[in-house]
Amino acid sequence: MYVVGLSCKGGHDTCWWPHNSSPALAHQMLSEAAPGKVCIVHGDVLTYRMNRAFPEHLRKMWQDDPPNIHIIGNLPFSVSTPLIIKWLENVSNRDGPFIYGRTQMTLTFQKEVGERLIASTGSKQRSRLSIMSQHLCTVQNCFVIPGHAFIPKPKVDVAVVRFTPLVEPKILQPFKLVEKVVRSVFHFRRKFCWRGVGILFPEADRLKKTEQMMQTADVDPTLRPTQLTMLHFKGLCDAYRKMCDEDSSLFAYNYRDELKEKMRSKRDRHLKQLEEEDEL
Known part of the structure; x- marks a missing residue:
């Protein structure tokens, strides 16, 4: 995959060239489009360090308007979700391409993923991606590109989504x-939200x-995950942070590890029982 920096009118755009295209062809085509500025x-793109990708004079303070830098990507569906999560973490930490300020991004996603990114409270598409993106960025669905516009043609349509860090x-x-x-919370998206909150804690x-966290956050435990507002999630995160501060081991807890250990112990007991029956 090729990372292409394109300078235009004093600013910089960043996009991706298909991995099966030759660098020489890419250079020739882009050079013709923007002579001397490619x-x-x-x-x-998943590992490329973008904190030094652009000139220092483009850097702006975070509270200022976005810098004259724009990340543009026609992303392969297989990397779009991990990549946007990576960049959202960069937004949160103000590092990577966001060391230059509130760098904007315009990216392509499978239409269904695009709908999740912009989904509002109560929408069936509301998901983890909705909250993680919207609590850090203004997220806009610019338009949808029909699948037949691409070669080779994908089985789904493509959403073009713009992110502007808050x-x-x-x-x-x-x-x-x-x-x-x-x-x-979204692990049990069809259940009451307290079910998902519960797996944050040892059995x-x-x-x-769970009851303590729900009360501290002032969240109705019978709401579904898709019904929770951003304020609800803020309350839950603040309450969980307070509980983690009180118990330093809590954040490291992973319910999957406890579940695996429980299943392993059950299997061991069963094997031991079979051995004892054989001895009889």
């Missing part, structure tokens, strides 16, 4: 903490801790 960098996030907590809470204290 710089092609061969690299992997001056202040709607949830003032570390990215990893917000992601953990939001992921847990022994689960009911007690």
